[in-house]
Amino acid sequence: MKPKFGVVVFPGSNCDYDAYYSLKKVLHYNTEFIWHKEKDLKGSDVIILPGGFSYGDYLRTGAIARFSPVMDSVFSFAENGGIVIGICNGFQILLEIGLLPGVMLQNESLKFVCKDQYLLVENESTIFTNKIGKKVIKIPIKHGEGNYYADAETLKEIEGNNQVIFKYSSKEGKVEKKFNPNGSLNNIAGICNRKKNVMGLMPHPENACDPILGKTDGALIFKSVIENFTN
Amino acid sequence: MKEPEVNLKLALEHGLTEEEYGWVCERLGRTPTFTELGIFSVMWSEHCSYKNSIALLKTLPRSGGRLLVGAGEENAGLVDIGDGLAIAFKIESHNHPSAVEPYQGAATGVGGILRDIFTMGARPIAALNSLRFGNLDDARTRYLFEGVVKGIGDYGNCFGVPTVAGEVYFDECYKTNPLVNAMAIGLVDTKRVASAVAKGNGNPVFIVGSSTGRDGIHGATFASEEISEKSEAKRPSVQVGDPFTEKLLLEATLEIIKNDLIVGIQDMGAAGISCSTSEMSAKGKSGMKINLDKVPLREHDMNAYEIMLSESQERMLVVVKKGKEEEVKKIFDKWDLHCEIIGEVTDEENLLIYHHGELKAEIPPVELVLGGNAPVYYRDTKEPEYFMETLSFDKNKLPEPDCISDTFEKIFSSPNIASKRWVYEQYDSMVRTNTIVGPGSDAAVIYIKETNKAIAAKTDCNGRYVYLNPKEGTKIAVAESARNVVCSGAIPLAITNCLNFGNPYKPENYWQFKKAIEGMSEACKYFNTPVTGGNVSFYNESPEAAVYPTPTIGMVGLIENLENVTTANFKNENDLIYVLGEDYEEIGGSEYLKVVHNLVKGDCPKIDLQAEKDLHHLVLNLIEQKLINSAHDISEGGILCALAECCIIDDENPIGANVHIPIKTREDFSFFSESQSRIIVTVSQENKEKFEEIASKSFTPFYFLGIAGGKSLNINEQYQFSLNHLMDLYYNSIPRKMNAKS
Numbered sequence: 001m002k003p004k005f006g007v008v009v010f011p012g013s014n015c016d017y018d019a020y021y022s023l024k025k026v027l028h029y030n031t032e033f034i035w036h037k038e039k040d041l042k043g044s045d046v047i048i049l050p051g052g053f054s055y056g057d058y059l060r061t062g063a064i065a066r067f068s069p070v071m072d073s074v075f076s077f078a079e080n081g082g083i084v085i086g087i088c089n090g091f092q093i094l095l096e097i098g099l100l101p102g103v104m105l106q107n108e109s110l111k112f113v114c115k116d117q118y119l120l121v122e123n124e125s126t127i128f129t130n131k132i133g134k135k136v137i138k139i140p141i142k143h144g145e146g147n148y149y150a151d152a153e154t155l156k157e158i159e160g161n162n163q164v165i166f167k168y169s170s171k172e173g174k175v176e177k178k179f180n181p182n183g184s185l186n187n188i189a190g191i192c193n194r195k196k197n198v199m200g201l202m203p204h205p206e207n208a209c210d211p212i213l214g215k216t217d218g219a220l221i222f223k224s225v226i227e228n229f230t231n
Numbered sequence: 232m233k234e235p236e237v238n239l240k241l242a243l244e245h246g247l248t249e250e251e252y253g254w255v256c257e258r259l260g261r262t263p264t265f266t267e268l269g270i271f272s273v274m275w276s277e278h279c280s281y282k283n284s285i286a287l288l289k290t291l292p293r294s295g296g297r298l299l300v301g302a303g304e305e306n307a308g309l310v311d312i313g314d315g316l317a318i319a320f321k322i323e324s325h326n327h328p329s330a331v332e333p334y335q336g337a338a339t340g341v342g343g344i345l346r347d348i349f350t351m352g353a354r355p356i357a358a359l360n361s362l363r364f365g366n367l368d369d370a371r372t373r374y375l376f377e378g379v380v381k382g383i384g385d386y387g388n389c390f391g392v393p394t395v396a397g398e399v400y401f402d403e404c405y406k407t408n409p410l411v412n413a414m415a416i417g418l419v420d421t422k423r424v425a426s427a428v429a430k431g432n433g434n435p436v437f438i439v440g441s442s443t444g445r446d447g448i449h450g451a452t453f454a455s456e457e458i459s460e461k462s463e464a465k466r467p468s469v470q471v472g473d474p475f476t477e478k479l480l481l482e483a484t485l486e487i488i489k490n491d492l493i494v495g496i497q498d499m500g501a502a503g504i505s506c507s508t509s510e511m512s513a514k515g516k517s518g519m520k521i522n523l524d525k526v527p528l529r530e531h532d533m534n535a536y537e538i539m540l541s542e543s544q545e546r547m548l549v550v551v552k553k554g555k556e557e558e559v560k561k562i563f564d565k566w567d568l569h570c571e572i573i574g575e576v577t578d579e580e581n582l583l584i585y586h587h588g589e590l591k592a593e594i595p596p597v598e599l600v601l602g603g604n605a606p607v608y609y610r611d612t613k614e615p616e617y618f619m620e621t622l623s624f625d626k627n628k629l630p631e632p633d634c635i636s637d638t639f640e641k642i643f644s645s646p647n648i649a650s651k652r653w654v655y656e657q658y659d660s661m662v663r664t665n666t667i668v669g670p671g672s673d674a675a676v677i678y679i680k681e682t683n684k685a686i687a688a689k690t691d692c693n694g695r696y697v698y699l700n701p702k703e704g705t706k707i708a709v710a711e712s713a714r715n716v717v718c719s720g721a722i723p724l725a726i727t728n729c730l731n732f733g734n735p736y737k738p739e740n741y742w743q744f745k746k747a748i749e750g751m752s753e754a755c756k757y758f759n760t761p762v763t764g765g766n767v768s769f770y771n772e773s774p775e776a777a778v779y780p781t782p783t784i785g786m787v788g789l790i791e792n793l794e795n796v797t798t799a800n801f802k803n804e805n806d807l808i809y810v811l812g813e814d815y816e817e818i819g820g821s822e823y824l825k826v827v828h829n830l831v832k833g834d835c836p837k838i839d840l841q842a843e844k845d846l847h848h849l850v851l852n853l854i855e856q857k858l859i860n861s862a863h864d865i866s867e868g869g870i871l872c873a874l875a876e877c878c879i880i881d882d883e884n885p886i887g888a889n890v891h892i893p894i895k896t897r898e899d900f901s902f903f904s905e906s907q908s909r910i911i912v913t914v915s916q917e918n919k920e921k922f923e924e925i926a927s928k929s930f931t932p933f934y935f936l937g938i939a940g941g942k943s944l945n946i947n948e949q950y951q952f953s954l955n956h957l958m959d960l961y962y963n964s965i966p967r968k969m970n971a972k973s
Binding site (some may be wrong): 007011012014015017018021022052053055056057058098111112114140142144171182204206207209210212213214 | 381384385388389390391472473474475476478479655656657658659660661662663665666667678680793810883936
């Protein structure tokens with residue numbers, strides 16, 4: 001059986017189609033949409049919570065989407081070891097529902113930022129990264145609230161458990177304040193839970209899969225997950 | 232509330248002229264009701280009726296091979312791109328709302344143009360914008376600039392359309408009246424194009440989307456007068472945008488069109504229900520019976536006048552095929568949107584508006600609409616006094632600058648030339664994963680999925696040129712937008728225009744308008760790029776003066792083969808650099824003259840449309856034969872700025888150059904001349920002979936400029952600029968201005 005991706009569609013998701021297209025049409029993986037009012041995850045092996053502005057994000061990013069019917073199923077799926085990837089708004093939803101620790105603040109600049117960004121793979125031994133290795137990849141970011149924050153104790157814990165997966169860096173892999181696009185704590189761009197089956201990241205790998213657009217590093221993450229399944 | 236008595240005084244307060252009020256009474260055969268007066272006043276406002284522009288607009292070329300829907304026929308124009316697909320695109324202004332409420336003004340401008348696209352059944356695939364502000368050293372200008380950019384970004388980012396290109400200019404003349412022109416492009420299956428028509432006796436009329444509130448009442452009228460101290464009080468006529476609802480509306484709309492459930496659909500922008508009911512009825516030569524009691528309201532005590540005139544955003548009027556009501560409701564329910572039947576289509580060409588059981592308005596729709604019996608005027612024209620004076624400028628009397636290096640740096644870091652990264656990084660330029668070339672190059676390139684094609688798009692207009700010479704300046708705007716898409720590897724297809732001018736009742740302004748239309752018409756015919764539609768915005772004036780006449784051109788081109796996508800930056804060390812085209816040392820209206828000498832004088836550069844067309848043929852031929860590695864047009868700032876841009880536009884891989892620029896008479900003239908129809912290209916060493924052979928056989932003059940490579944830009948063995956320094960000037964100049972405290 002080929003592993004299957006399920007891309008959840010919330011009202012206001014706008015990278016749902018990008019994730020679907022990149023997974024299905026560019027990478028040729030088995031992929032299906034899941035409407036947020038459904039509870040059935042359609043036999044998905046990997047759940048993608050896509051980017052966008054669920055419910056307009058008028059209250060607080062991800063704060064309403066976490067109450068969508070589908071999220072009960074996603075929560076149990078994750079608790080039972082299912083793989084969940086939250087991208088941007090999806091990351092924010094994972095924080096709100098408590099599958100990942102910490103919170104998201106507005107970017108330090110108070111401005112939305114969209115650009116290609118270098119990321120250092122900080123933990124190369126997760127299923128999301130073990131086929132990438134310890135290297136620098138380039139993936140676009142586009143968000144207004146990507147300033148990851150956690151209290152000192154939580155930070156110590158996630159760093160101690162190697163839960164930090166990606167950090168904002170220079171092309172050469174230097175992790176310094178000046179390469180941090182949003183003010184996030186210790187340049188954190190992506191983290192996972194303790195069991196390392198749930199990942200949230202601000203960059204958009206689904207926007208960097210198609211060679212026609214000249215960027216393909218995003219595909220490395222999806223490939224890594226798939227190869228872990230097939231091996 | 233008791234309705235006020237309708238008389239001439241009230242009509243004048245509504246912005247109608249005495250003559251127009253007379254016509255209203257005559258056409259109705261009686262005194263209009265209060266609601267009717269309101270409807271006439273917005274429908275006959277400049278904004279809705281185009282009464283002072285339509286006669287001239289009809290002289291523009293509005294048909295051509297690939298045009299499926301021409302100007303004014305639908306919400307947007309439609310151009311065939313093959314493979315059963317078409318591109319819908321249009322540009323619109325939201326200048327006055329942005330002048331008083333920059334964030335919401337700009338945001339709702341984006342929302343409005345997106346709705347024009349998806350009511351055609353097209354999914355928006357790109358947004359562009361063309362912006363004009365005062366001088367960035369002024370604190371209010373920075374406030375407007377910051378608010379407008381954030382408004383555009385927040386709306387487009389949330390909606391999920393990539394904002395991929397545009398332009399921003401700064402000049403004092405736009406200080407109190409900034410220009411905010413938003414353009415959108417959509418992709419549609421030619422078999423699924425929707426129309427803005429109402430027909431079929433008994434077909435139900437739905438209002439869908441947001442509920443109706445008191446926001447935006449008389450917005451269309453506000454857009455049809457000059458900005459003054461009193462404008463601040465018009466802040467309530469600026470609507471408030473809700474991009475989340477618009478995103479839901481997009482999905483629901485495309486779903487009902489795809490399932491073939493509707494007869495027609497129109498967005499509610501200016502003049503709300505008044506405009507959509509009358510235009511759709513007039514187009515279908517039918518009528519409507521509307522019951523306003525059914526309209527979902529935000530405030531229950533709204534009267535008929537207010538409901539008819541509300542410009543609440545994110546609403547649509549839909550004529551549904553009888554029998555399909557439940558299917559339509561199910562789709563809107565799925566997206567948690569209002570969807571109410573408010574009336575039905577009738578065979579009688581009459582618009583009947585009921586409220587609380589009373590007939591509040593009864594108007595034949597044809598009386599209200601553009602293309603029907605709305606007034607059409609030709610205004611007086613008069614050559615402005617400044618025109619001969621600015622033309623008589625003698626460049627030879629201009630003092631030569633002491634230091635060319637400093638002069639160049641001043642121009643290169645001027646906000647008009649410097650990188651607009653501060654702006655476009657606030658826009659999601661990548662959503663929908665089609666962006667091959669995003670902001671920062673000559674034109675944006677958007678991939679058309681599941682084909683081998685892409686489209687290129689750009690907006691252009693140098694208002695200073697148009698001010699100095701309306702006809703030639705407008706030709707340049709068309710030529711430059713075409714040149715930009717050609718540099719990306721695209722064949723120019725068609726344009727949309729946003730005509731920003733002053734009060735048309737002032738003959739000098741109307742002279743500018745008339746000349747601009749003449750120039751546009753000539754250039755569009757030459758390039759075979761018909762006008763698919765657009766928008767006229769008059770009354771762009773502040774107490775001091777009118778803005779520069781600014782006819783913004785939005786050009787769309789087609790790239791038939793993805794391999795032809797070309798960008799501006801130098802690609803390889805040792806590539807040969809050539810200039811295609813010729814310099815005439817033209818500095819009239821240049822950035823050099825403005826920034827260094829503080830002058831807006833002279834004639835704009837001359838434009839030879841045949842030479843321009845020859846240049847396009849040559850460049851497209853070279854691209855097709857894979858003989859050039861980059862192409863960048865020489866525009867504002869002249870050849871030195873263009874070269875510097877080629878070096879550093881890809882700031883991750885900057886490449887320097889050693890060049891020799893021929894000097895005709897004076898260095899400052901040759902370096903900063905803005906002569907048209909020039910493109911810088913690079914050629915691999917091994918393609919030199921083949922390139923020169925083809926270029927020699929063309930009608931376009933060309934010359935060898937130098938060689939790419941190194942860490943600096945070296946000019947005529949005399950001037951040297953390190954790439955790091957150039958990047959600092961180019962990329963940090965606007966952020967420095969924006970971070971400055973005042």
